[in-house]
Amino acid sequence: MISEWIVSxxxxxxxxxxxxxxxxxxxxPDFFMRLHGPTKAxxxxxxGMLIAAMVFFSNTQDGVSVKELLISIFLLITAxxxxxxxxKSAIHHKLKAKDGTKGLDNIEDD
Amino acid sequence: MxxxxxxxxxxxxxxxxxxxxxxxxxxxxxxxGHIVLAVIFAILIPLVSxxxxxxxxxxxxxxxxxxxxxxxMYDIITANMQVALLILGPVKKLRxxxxxxxxxxxxxxxxxILASTVSLTPGTVSAEVYPIPESLAEGEQPTQRxxxxxxxxxxxxxxxxxxxxxxxxxxxxxxxQC
Amino acid sequence: MLETVFLIVFAMIGLxxxxxxxxxxxxxxxxxxxxxxxxxxxxTIALIILYGMSMGTGLYFEAALLIAMLGxxxxxxxxxxxxxxxxxx
Numbered sequence: 001m002i003s004e005w006i007v008s009x010x011x012x013x014x015x016x017x018x019x020x021x022x023x024x025x026x027x028x029p030d031f032f033m034r035l036h037g038p039t040k041a042x043x044x045x046x047x048g049m050l051i052a053a054m055v056f057f058s059n060t061q062d063g064v065s066v067k068e069l070l071i072s073i074f075l076l077i078t079a080x081x082x083x084x085x086x087x088k089s090a091i092h093h094k095l096k097a098k099d100g101t102k103g104l105d106n107i108e109d110d
Numbered sequence: 111m112x113x114x115x116x117x118x119x120x121x122x123x124x125x126x127x128x129x130x131x132x133x134x135x136x137x138x139x140x141x142x143g144h145i146v147l148a149v150i151f152a153i154l155i156p157l158v159s160x161x162x163x164x165x166x167x168x169x170x171x172x173x174x175x176x177x178x179x180x181x182x183m184y185d186i187i188t189a190n191m192q193v194a195l196l197i198l199g200p201v202k203k204l205r206x207x208x209x210x211x212x213x214x215x216x217x218x219x220x221x222x223i224l225a226s227t228v229s230l231t232p233g234t235v236s237a238e239v240y241p242i243p244e245s246l247a248e249g250e251q252p253t254q255r256x257x258x259x260x261x262x263x264x265x266x267x268x269x270x271x272x273x274x275x276x277x278x279x280x281x282x283x284x285x286x287q288c
Numbered sequence: 289m290l291e292t293v294f295l296i297v298f299a300m301i302g303l304x305x306x307x308x309x310x311x312x313x314x315x316x317x318x319x320x321x322x323x324x325x326x327x328x329x330x331x332t333i334a335l336i337i338l339y340g341m342s343m344g345t346g347l348y349f350e351a352a353l354l355i356a357m358l359g360x361x362x363x364x365x366x367x368x369x370x371x372x373x374x375x376x377x
Contacts, residue, residue, distance in 0.1 A: 019304045026310060031319055033206055043190075077370055080229035087236075090319040095319065
């Protein structure tokens with residue numbers, strides 16, 4: 001019974017974070033700000049959902065199930081790298097940042 | 111910075127431990143057969159693949175690395191709350207900015223770890239390391255490196271730079287001793 | 289109770305997939321579309337895990353792991369192509 005509550009709460013938190021990440025993808029005015037939602041909120045949302053899956057399968061099937069941790073760790077390691085590649089290609093394509101962005105002269109041309 | 115391991119038959123101790131754990135996680139069991147197989151893989155795969163790779167700096171202080179991992183995990187959770195609030199709040203109030211952070215780390219691997227931590231923590235995404243290696247002459251060492259980061263909501267530039275340097279860079283310098 | 293929660297979270301993830309699809313169609317630039325695809329595959333992993341939980345089977349775990357790996361590699365490959373005009377130099 002308690003485990004059902006834990007699974008429900010973790011699932012709702014995870015789903016909410018995934019939704020917030022996607023809302024950030026829609027709402028923000030320029031590419032560099034859009035990048036923040038998916039790289040952070042979605043990653044934490046996934047971690048929440050996978051921990052929920054871990055608790056759920058440990059309860060319904062016999063034995064402890066920890067292999068869902070693998071996907072969480074994999075996503076935590078790869079999210080910054082894909083974010084880095086994306087922002088690098090955006091700078092390379094000279095995408096316009098929102099008006100009023102400070103420190104634009106810090107970007108060096110390559 | 112130490113590139114060579116103390117044992118010749120175990121060139122990369124940390125990666126071997128990781129292989130061992132991942133094999134057990136993939137099979138989702140701790141039976142004797144799987145443990146033996148995991149030990150064999152953890153010793154054989156680094157031995158075979160080590161000559162293909164450039165030597166990477168080894169972790170010299172594992173205890174500090176574990177402590178830093180917990181700090182970063184805690185920061186990821188709090189940072190995500192902040193970013194979620196920023197995203198749900200009004201867009202017009204955000205003050206995005208590009209900031210150049212001077213870094214003292216010298217090897218590519220600690221710099222990668224620092225950039226990844228910065229990407230996962232409060233409102234920042236790392237974008238570039240200056241100077242770009244291709245712009246340097248052959249064998250030339252840059253005097254000072256910079257990390258370019260994009261901040262979602264910049265309040266105080268100097269405070270942000272100090273936080274990154276003290277909270278994330280100083281422990282990395284000590285862990286890898288470089 | 290768990291069935292209701294599953295339905296709510298299914299709706300949340302479905303909605304975020306639709307939002308991602310909107311960004312994928314509208315653009316306006318190529319990195320934007322790659323970012324939308326990147327977010328879409330992460331949301332798909334969430335959907336698959338959730339479906340496996342609601343069916344009460346752990347069989348879908350391997351599919352989720354494969355999507356995670358292929359998605360990351362394809363994102364990096366497309367970005368590399370944008371940066372260099374070539375994937376393997």
